[in-house]
Amino acid sequence: MPSEVTPSTNNHDFILTALRQNLRLDSRPLDTYRPIDLTFSSDPDTYGQTDVRIGKTRVLCNISCEVGAPYPDRKFDGVFTISCELGPMGSPAWEVGRQDQTEIILSRILEKTVRRSGALDTESLCIVAGQKCFHLRADIHILDHDGNVLDAACFALMAALLHFRRPDVSIEGEEVTVYSVREREPVKLTMTHHPFCITTSFYPSRQGSDDDLISVLDTTLQEEQCRTGSLTISLNRHGEVCNIAKYGGVGIEGLSVLTCVNASLEKAKMFDRLLKERLAEDEKARQAKIGAMGLELSAENERVMERPVG
Amino acid sequence: MTTPGVLLPGEVVPQSALPATKKGTLTLGPGLHHVPPSTISATTTGSLQTDNKKGAIWLETSHGRYQPTVGDHVIAQIHHSSTESYSCILTPHTPYAILGQLAFEGANKKTRPQLKSGDLVYARVSKTKIECFNSATGKSEGMGPLKAGMTFSVTPSFARRLMMGTSKDGQAKGGVVVLEEAGEKVRFEVAVGRNGKVWIDSSTARETIVIGGLLVRADEEGWGVEMQRKMVKKVLRDV
Numbered sequence: 001m002p003s004e005v006t007p008s009t010n011n012h013d014f015i016l017t018a019l020r021q022n023l024r025l026d027s028r029p030l031d032t033y034r035p036i037d038l039t040f041s042s043d044p045d046t047y048g049q050t051d052v053r054i055g056k057t058r059v060l061c062n063i064s065c066e067v068g069a070p071y072p073d074r075k076f077d078g079v080f081t082i083s084c085e086l087g088p089m090g091s092p093a094w095e096v097g098r099q100d101q102t103e104i105i106l107s108r109i110l111e112k113t114v115r116r117s118g119a120l121d122t123e124s125l126c127i128v129a130g131q132k133c134f135h136l137r138a139d140i141h142i143l144d145h146d147g148n149v150l151d152a153a154c155f156a157l158m159a160a161l162l163h164f165r166r167p168d169v170s171i172e173g174e175e176v177t178v179y180s181v182r183e184r185e186p187v188k189l190t191m192t193h194h195p196f197c198i199t200t201s202f203y204p205s206r207q208g209s210d211d212d213l214i215s216v217l218d219t220t221l222q223e224e225q226c227r228t229g230s231l232t233i234s235l236n237r238h239g240e241v242c243n244i245a246k247y248g249g250v251g252i253e254g255l256s257v258l259t260c261v262n263a264s265l266e267k268a269k270m271f272d273r274l275l276k277e278r279l280a281e282d283e284k285a286r287q288a289k290i291g292a293m294g295l296e297l298s299a300e301n302e303r304v305m306e307r308p309v310g
Numbered sequence: 311m312t313t314p315g316v317l318l319p320g321e322v323v324p325q326s327a328l329p330a331t332k333k334g335t336l337t338l339g340p341g342l343h344h345v346p347p348s349t350i351s352a353t354t355t356g357s358l359q360t361d362n363k364k365g366a367i368w369l370e371t372s373h374g375r376y377q378p379t380v381g382d383h384v385i386a387q388i389h390h391s392s393t394e395s396y397s398c399i400l401t402p403h404t405p406y407a408i409l410g411q412l413a414f415e416g417a418n419k420k421t422r423p424q425l426k427s428g429d430l431v432y433a434r435v436s437k438t439k440i441e442c443f444n445s446a447t448g449k450s451e452g453m454g455p456l457k458a459g460m461t462f463s464v465t466p467s468f469a470r471r472l473m474m475g476t477s478k479d480g481q482a483k484g485g486v487v488v489l490e491e492a493g494e495k496v497r498f499e500v501a502v503g504r505n506g507k508v509w510i511d512s513s514t515a516r517e518t519i520v521i522g523g524l525l526v527r528a529d530e531e532g533w534g535v536e537m538q539r540k541m542v543k544k545v546l547r548d549v
Binding site for chain 2: 005006008009010011013014017018021023024025026027
C-alpha cells in the first residue's frame with residue numbers, strides 16, 4: 001500500500017527552523033497564498049467546469065445535472081451531491097477504490113461548508129413538487145497535490161456552482177418541458193451565500209513545547225507533513241462562519257481560534273473578489289462569442305424543434 | 311556537444327545526424343531504438359546529442375524518473391534499520407536500496423554510525439547496494455551521513471548537469487552556473503544526488519532557501535547561463 005513519503009529529519013527540522021524565523025521555502029510571508037489561478041471551460045455551451053490552481057496544487061470541478069425524482073421526505077427540494085475523487089494522478093499515495101483519510105475529510109468538510117450551510121438553495125431545483133426535480137452533481141478531481149487541497153477544492157466548487165447554469169424548464173399543466181442550451185438561455189443557480197474554506201496550519205515555536213504556536217496559511221505538501229495541527233474555517237465574505245473543523249493535532253486556545261477567524265475573513269474576501277472578477281471576465285468573453293454568432297442563433301430558433309425529453 | 315534538434319517519440323534520426331566514427335560502430339544511448347537494418351528512431355521526447363569521439367548518440371530528456379546506475383552519487387533517506395543493513399529510499403514509491411551497516415569509512419561493529427529513520431546519507435551506487443565509502447580504497451570521499459541542511463528536489467537530468475563539472479577552459483559543461491555564481495557571494499555546503507536531490511547547508515536558513523530556490527527555478531524555468539548569472543546577482547543582493 002503506497003503512502004506519501006515522509007520528509008527526512010533534515011527537511012523537517014529545517015522547515016521548522018525556517019518558519020520560526022518567518023521564512024518559507026518559497027520565500028513568501030506566512031499569511032499569503034501562492035498564486036491562485038482560476039479558469040473556466042472555453043466552450044461557450046459548457047457551464048460549471050472550473051480548473052483551480054494554487055501553486056502546484058490543481059483541482060478540477062465539474063457540475064452536471066439531470067432530471068429525476070426528489071427524495072420522498074423532501075418533496076420541495078432538489079438533490080445536490082458532492083463527490084470527490086482522489087486518484088493516482090494527484091499523488092502516488094492515492095489509489096483508486098481505496099478511501100484515504102484526506103478524501104474522507106475533504107468530502108466531509110465540503111459537504112458541511114457548501115451543502116449543510118445552505119449555500120445552494122435546493123428548493124430552486126424543484127420542478128414539480130414530489131415528482132420532478134434537478135439532480136445536481138459536483139465532481140471534484142484532485143489533479144495535482146502540493147498541499148492545501150481543501151481550500152483549492154472548496155474554491156473550485158464555489159466557482160463551479162456560481163458559473164453553472166441549469167437548463168430552463170416550463171410547466172404547462174401536467175407537462176414539463178426542459179429546454180436545451182440552444183433553445184433557451186440556461187438559468188443560473190440560486191446561491192444564498194458564498195462560503196470558502198481557509199486552512200491554518202500550526203507549528204510549535206519552540207522545540208517540544210505546544211504553548212506558543214506559529215500559524216501558517218496555504219501550506220505546501222512538505223510543510224503540511226511537518227505541521228503539528230491544523231484548523232479549517234469555512235466562512236463567507238461577511239464573516240459568517242459556517243464550519244470550524246479541527247481533526248486532531250495539537251490543542252489550540254479559544255482566543256487563537258478568533259485570531260484565525262479574523263485572518264481567514266481577509267482570505268475569504270480575497271477569494272470572493274477573485275471569483276467575482278473571473279466570473280465577470282468569463283461572462284464578457286462569452287458574450288463576445290455569442291455576439292459573433294447572434295445571427296445564426298436567431299435563425300435556429302425559428303425552426304420547428306423536436307420536442308425535448310423532459 | 312552539438313544539438314541537431316529535438317525529436318518526438320517515433321521520429322527517425324536523420325542519417326546526417328549520426329556521428330562519424332573511425333571504428334565504424336555506433337553506440338545508442340537512452341531514448342533511442344534500433345530497428346534493423348538501419349533505422350534509428352526515438353522512443354521518447356528529447357534533444358539529440360552526439361559524441362563523435364565515442365561514436366555515441368543519445369537523447370537528452372528532462373522527464374522520467376531516476377534509474378540507478380553503478381557509480382552514481384545519490385542522496386538516500388533511511389527508511390528503517392535491520393541487523394545487517396539500512397533500507398533507504400532513493401526515489402519515492404520504488405523498492406528500497408540496501409545500505410550495509412558497515413558500509414562507512416572506518417566502520418566496524420563498534421564505531422558504525424547510528425542512523426535513525428528519516429536521516430540522510432550521501433552514498434554511491436555499487437553493484438547491488440549503495441555504500442558510503444569507496445570499497446576499493448576504504449575512504450569516504452565526501453560520502454557519509456548528511457547533518458542538518460535541507461534537500462531540494464530537481465529533475466534527474468538537472469542533477470546530472472549539476473554534476474558534469476567544468477571543462478578545461480573553466481566553462482560549466484552542464485550549463486549550470488548557479489552554484490559557482492552563488493559561491494562567490496555566500497558560503498555553503500552542497501551535495502548533489504543523481505536521484506534528483508540537492509542538499510544544501512549554510513550558516514543561515516535564509517541563504518539555504520535562496521540558493522535552493524534559485525536551483526529549483528533554474529531547473530523548472532529552464533534558465534540559460536546568462537539568465538542564471540543575472541538572477542543569482544539579483545537575488546543575492548538582498549541577502
